Amino acid sequence: MFQQDSYRQHISAQFNAELEAVKNHLLEMGGLVEQQVARAVESLLSRDSGLAEEIIVNDELVNQLEVSIDEECSRILARRQPAASDLRLVFTIAKVTTDLERIGDEASKIARQAVRLSEEDASPSNFVEIRHIGGHVANMLRKSLDAFARLDVDMAVETIVADRSVDAEYSTAMRSLITFMMEDPRTIGAVINEMWALRSLERVGDHASNISEHVVYLVRGLDVRHVEPDELVAHVEESERNS
Template identity: 50%
Template sequence: MQTSDLSDHISQRYNKDLEDLRNNVLQMGGLVETQLSLAITAIVTGDSELGLQVANDDYKVNKLEVLIDEECNRLLATRSPAAGDLRLIVAIIKTITDLERIGDEAEKIGYLASKLAEMDRPADSYRELKSLGNHVLQMVRDAMNAFARLDVAASYAVVREDEDVDEEYDAITRQAITFMMEDARSIRRVMNVTWSARALERIGDHAKNICEYVIYMVEGRDVRHTEIAQDAE
C-alpha cells in the first residue's frame, strides 16, 4: 500500500470512529429519553412496577457512558485530534456526563413514582408533574436533535426554554407548600411530588448543558454563564 493510500485509509478509519462515537451518544440519548418517558408515565398512571423497572434499568445508561468514555480516551491517545475534532470529543465527554445524570434523575423519579403509587392519588392525577415532565422530555429530545444536526439555532432555543421550566418548578413548589400548610396528612405525599419536580427541573438543566456543548462544538466558544439572549443575536 502506497503512503497516500495508507493516509487515506487512516483518515477514513478516523472519520468512521468519530461517526460511530456520535451514533453511540445518540443511542445513549435515546435510551435516556425512554427512561424519562416511562418514569413520567409511572407517576401519572400510578404504576409502581413501571417506576421500579425504570429505576432498575439505570445500569444500561451507566454502561453506555463507560463505553463511550473509553472510546473518547482511546481517540485522544491515538489520534491526537485538533481543532473541530478535539472540540467534538471534549463536548461528547461532557454530554455523556449530563446524559448519565439525566438517567440518575429518571431513576430517582421511578422510585418516587413507586412510592406515590401506594398513596392516595389526587383527582388531577398529578397534572402539574405531567406538564413539567412532558416539557422537560421535549427539551431532552430537542437537545439530542440539536446534537445530531449540530444545530446552533435549535440549541439556543433549548437553552432559553430552561427559564420556563424553572418557572413551572417554582409554581409546583409554591403549591406544595400551600397543600402541606392546609393538611399535615398530605406532607409525605407532597414531599414526594416536590422531589419529583426537583428531579425534572434538574433534567432541564442537563438538557440546557448539552445544547451549550453543541454551540461550543460548532462555534468554538463557551456560552455557559453568559446572557444567552444576547449571544443568539
C-alpha cells in the same frame, strides 16, 4: 467553525469510522435516556410501581453506555491525537455523555418516587404540575439531542432559553404544592414525594440546557455557560458575524 462533515474528511478512513461510531453511540445513549425520562413520568402519573422498578434496573444500562463511550473517547485521544474541530467533537461527546448519565440518574429518582407514591393516597394535585413540566423538559431533551445530531445552533439556543420557563414553572409548582400541605397535613407524605420528582424534572431541564450549550461550543467555539438567556441570541449572532 465546526463544519457538518469536517470529521469525515480525514485521510484515515478508520479515524472517520471511529468518530462516526462514537457519535452514533452517544445518540443511542440519548435515545435510551429519553425513554427512561418518559417512562419515569408515566410510572409516576399511573402510580405503576412495576414500571418504576424496570426504570431503576435499566439505569445500569445508561451507566454502562457512559463507561463505554468514555473509553471510546479516550482511545481516540490516545491513538489519533485529534486537533481543532475533531478535538472539540471528542470533548463535546464526553461532556454530553456526562449530562445524559445524570439525566438517567434523575429518571431513576423519579421512578423511586413513583414507587413511594404507589403506596400513598392519591396526590391532591392530580399531578398537574408533573404532567406540565414533564412534557416541557422531555421536549427540551429531544431538541437538545436533535441539535447535536444536526449541529443546529439555533435549536440549541432555543433549548437553552426554554430552561428559564421551566425554572419559573418549577417555582410556581412548588408554591402550589406547599399550599396543599398547609391546607391538609394528611397530604404531606404524598406531596413531598411529588416535590422530589419535580426537582428531578427541573434538573433534567438543566442538563438538557447544558447539552445545548455544548452544541454551541462544538459548532461555534463559544462558551455560553455563563451568558444570560436574554443576551444569548445576540451573543451568538455577533460571533457569527465576526467569524
